[in-house]
Amino acid sequence: MLTTYANPTNFLRLAGKLLPWLWGLSALTLAVGLYMTFTAPADYQQGETVRIMYIHVPAAWVAMLSYGVMTAAALATLVWRHPLAEAAQKAAAPLGAAFTFICLITGSLWGKPMWGTYWVWDARLTSVLVLFLIYLGLIALWQTIEEPGRAGRAASILTLVGFINIPIVKFSVDWWNTLHQPASVFRMGGPTIAASMLWPLLVMAVGYSALFAALHVAATRNEVLRRKARRLGITSAAAAEPSVARLRPARAAVH
Template identity: 75%
Template sequence: MWKYANPTFFLTLVDRVLPWLAAATAALMAAGLYMTFFVAPADYQQGDAVRIMYIHVPSAWLSMFCYMTMAASALGTLVWRHPLADAAQKAAAPLGAAFTFVCLVTGSLWGKPMWGTWWVWDARLTSVLVLFLIYLGLIALWQTIEEPGKAARAAAILTLVGVVNIPIIKFSVDWWNTLHQPASVFRAGGPTIAPSMLWPLLVMALAFTLLFISLHLMATRNEILRRRLHRLTMLAANAADGGQADLRFADMEV
């Protein structure tokens, strides 16, 4: 397992896997979009607006999946202090924020024709909004702490605190929502979804997941390269002025 965690090995692995992954993503995305617009039927209540579901639900799923990826990497950072885990964690935060944003915006655009309003303080919308805020906080933390190792550990701690707290937030927002039952007509997401709608949804979800994995691998590769560049610049500066430069980052195994 450690062989795969070696950053140099990881870079060659990414270079080899990425073209295939990108091709699979493109093919699935094309198939999913085709099914969304030409195969899936219009809902008998919602009409064609239900097609927004095929990007809304996959991005909602990814907003969770990305957080789980980040939490797993956070464990890697704190337990094994692995630079690859640091890079994976840093790469995941903006992606998670982007997909959560897409989830919120598409939900809003779906809500306007269906509920007649851009935003309701519905339990699900509200907890996704809080998740979005947590992502933004993590990104701000990454940007504020300069030293990469320290930033990674701080972000890891916050991410793991979030793992404990997000279910609590979800529960309390649900409780709050039943307390102030809004007048909206949002039914509790029916599990009885017709197969003709389920298949396009599954294809789109898979396409989005592959898209996230490709983007995440690329962004992780960038972070590794950025650290390497940082270290080499330090070493070069050190060689230039005869060993006086700050060598704090130089011993980092990257």
């Protein structure tokens, strides 16, 4: 079944059917999540400022989820050399960068009133900044190499190397003394956060994840179309000028 939908033509058909549902699901869950965010109780120490948590924490989770998706696609690119895996990998990088940027900015705006500073070079904050820089590096790499197959293989290697940062982001608060608080949801022994705050956080996390899924399917579809346009452009140029066909070997048509 996976190989059936991995066919770009089938993927385009499936994406067309799936996207309205994913957009709808993300709009609905984000609307409910935002309602719950503003009706949840204020924190006894942080007051109303705790509401930033409902947009900051899911952004951090999705930033890592996006890297996980990219890593799986990178493996598929290197093992099967599948164009759709390359497209999925390329599409995830700007989305991951956007969610990481949200995480950094909202964290900074939460840190100033709570810690007295916008930024501190502690392990959690620094590792998330490194994650953001890895995303930017990957985007730059995709832009630098014109031939999608070569770009895909180079980006896959960088993605796999960069994956080492993901456990560092997750466990940095346990491994080092950080100003950032330790995990309070995904931890051994269960969540330490009150249910009245946990539920809005989880609903917002579902909303962010659904939005990421919608954006990722849409961006992968764009990438498939971009490759189709590139292929048509080469075919068209070759038809107009036969020497182009000699310069561009048949592999261009594969991608």
